[in-house]
Amino acid sequence: MRKILSAVLVLMMLVSLMVPGVSAAEAKSDDIVILYTNDVHTYVDKPLGYDVLKSIKDDLKTQYKNVLLVDAGDHVQGTAYGSMDKGEHVVKLMNAAGYDAASLGNHEFDYGMEGCLQVQQWAEFPYLDCNFYHEENGVRGDNVLDSYKIFDCGEEKVAIVGVLTPESFTKSTPAYFQDENGNYIYGIAGGEDGAALYADVQKAVDEARAEGATKVIGLGHLGIDPSSEPWTSTSTIQNVSGLDAFIDGHSHSEVKNETVNGKDGKPVVLTQTGSYFDNIGMLVIHADGSIETDLITTSPIEEPDLDENGEVKKDKHGNDKMKVVGYNIASDLYKGEYVADAAVQAQEEQWVDAIQTQLGEVIGKTDLTFDNFDGENRLVRSQETNTGDFAADALYYLFDNMDLDVDVAIMNGGGVRNKAVTGDISYLTCKSIHTFGNVACLQTVTGQQLLDALEWGARTAGTGEECGGFLQVSGITYKIDGEWPESLQKDEKGVWIGGPTGGYRVHDVKVYNKETNAWDDLDLTANYNLAGYNYTLREMGDGFNMFSGAVNVLDYVMEDYMVLANYVKAFPEGVVEASNSPLTAKYSEFNVDYSTVNGSGRIVMEAAQREEPTEASTEAATQAPETQAPTTAPAAPEKAESNVGMTVGIILAILIPVIVIVVVVLKKKKDQK
Secondary structure (H helix, E strand, O other), rough: OOOHHHHHHHHHHHHHHHHHHHHHHHEEEOEEEEOOOOOOOOOOOOOOOOOHHHHOOOOHHHOOOEEEEEEOOOOOOOOOOHOOOOOOOHHHHHHOOOOOOOOOOOHOOOOHHHHHHHHHHHHHOOOOOEEEEEEEOOOOEEEOEEEEEEEEEOOOOEEEEEOOOOOOHHHHHHHHHHOOOOEEEEEEEEOOHHHHHHHHHHOOOOOOOOOOOOOEEEEEEEOOOHOOOOOOOHHHHHHOOOOOOOOOOOOOOOEEEEEEOOOOOEEEEEEEEEOOOOOEEEEEOOOOOOEEEEEEEEEEEEEEOOOOOEEEEEEEOEEEEEEEEEEEEEEEOOOOOOOOOOHHHHHHHHHHHHHHHHHEEEEEEEEEEOOOOOEEEEHHHHHOOOHHHHHHHHHHHHHOOOOOOOOOEEHHHHHHHOEEEEEEHHHHHHHHHHOOOOEEEEEEEHHHHHHHHHHHOOOOOOOOOOOOOOOOOEOOOEEEOOOOOOOOOEEOOOOOEOOOOOOOOOOEEEEEEEEOOOOEEEOOOOEEEEHHHHHHHHHOHHHHOOOOOOEEOOOOEHHHHHHHHHOOOHHHHHOOOOOOOOOHHHOOOOOOOOOOOOOOOOOEOOOOOOOOOHHHHHHHHOOOOOHHHOOOOOOOOOOOHHHHHHHHHHHHHHHHHHHHHHHHHHHHHHHOO
């Protein structure tokens, strides 16, 4: 009996020991978590970073059986932390954080196609894109990357389908997709109506479903900006069946959770984190199949900033100064604490310190504020800014100081990346303004090419920050009629192929004349020496194809951030003031004033008060676009002349019937007599 009792007690003890283990296993949720990022742009020195992301993923793995981490593109370019080694350290940080998959963004091509392929070699996770392919003689070949990957998550098999924006051709550089003879050897399915993009996504979804996927998640760098139509994530969802959710990037939009109906009428969850590690996305696939998304963000913990006597410091308005001592995490779905993974944090800090050491030397200072933003709106992509002026002037100064005949300098707004800059100026400051590593060039172009470039850059002016090709300028001024309908000609890849068919939005173009110290009308038949960067002048960046055939004067002279540094050091004692530029010291009427963020008035948004083109004139222009280029710089049309013509027409329209009636009445009276 005792033996039996002992055996029972032992068995009970074993069961009691086993029960906690079973309970712990059951405590983990069967729900599936997908963490996601997009458009980080190498901002590795912010409160949220790869160190905190790794900690969050590890914490969630103690709560959920299946946790994935993915990125929707644009992670290897943006700051000096990416450009100094072409993204290598950033990709290594992504490896350390535990990424499971990523899609390419257009900025993954900023180091050339070789650089893009090298990034994929560094990665310990797969890159996925269903519409990026090899091409030969205009014929599509195999895809460059896998279209999707299926993750086994217990009862569910989750497919991640990668999608690349066709805008990569122009928002990186078309030349990167070509061979040395200008033939395209890589393609990105898009189509003018989006059909080619939708077909590739549908094919990937269908193949993943056929392979057993029970949930299909799009991981796309498409965005929701209207200017990206028809290649937006919204339009893609609406034209594809079988998607469950779409993790997006490209437009830097904060989309916590939106629902868009697919082609089959099924609701699809759309989400995007914003940009620059401001948020981390969290998607949960619940056991019942429903999908929930949220954005994990941080809120600072502040306390009074004390001086050496223990008194609270005051600002210039007499208010108590506060200092940030930590952060809290804010999220409806994630309830963890703000903790950084020690190993990844050390890796981040080591790289940040290395860059700060390399680029931290102070070369100048300013009491001004150079900026490109109004809140979260990037003004530099739709209007003049003082940083845009400064960047264009730096290019002009570079070649002028080399005793080369430079007439005009242009700087694409998308290449000016900084937020507020004031105080000490270092190489790192310059690198925060120009992050891409483009190189200065000087070309001889015609006035017509200049006008077409200004028009191309102004095609979306005044409508937001969609166009990175908006041109900041030096040595030239112009006005933009934002109400005039845009009618530029472009190919299916969004590359310029001809001027507007319905008239130019840009008018009153003036070029500085060094000999007379005056501003002359642009002569479309004259030649001008144009300074810019290889991205715009040589490689069709942002679709600037009108410079094809231009004569190179001097090529690949200096990297972009060094052009800025060179200009800063040319100011008296390196002190940058509103109007003490070395350019104005040499050319008194050059128009340099950096005092306000909105610039010095080189670019003016001004409606020219023209009549819109008639259907007949637009049709004629379409049939013969080469005849539409004006022979002189376009000026603001005279409203008075058009009003006179209109008035005369109205008077005649009224008088003629009256005269006819009078004649008829008189004739009848005469007949009656």
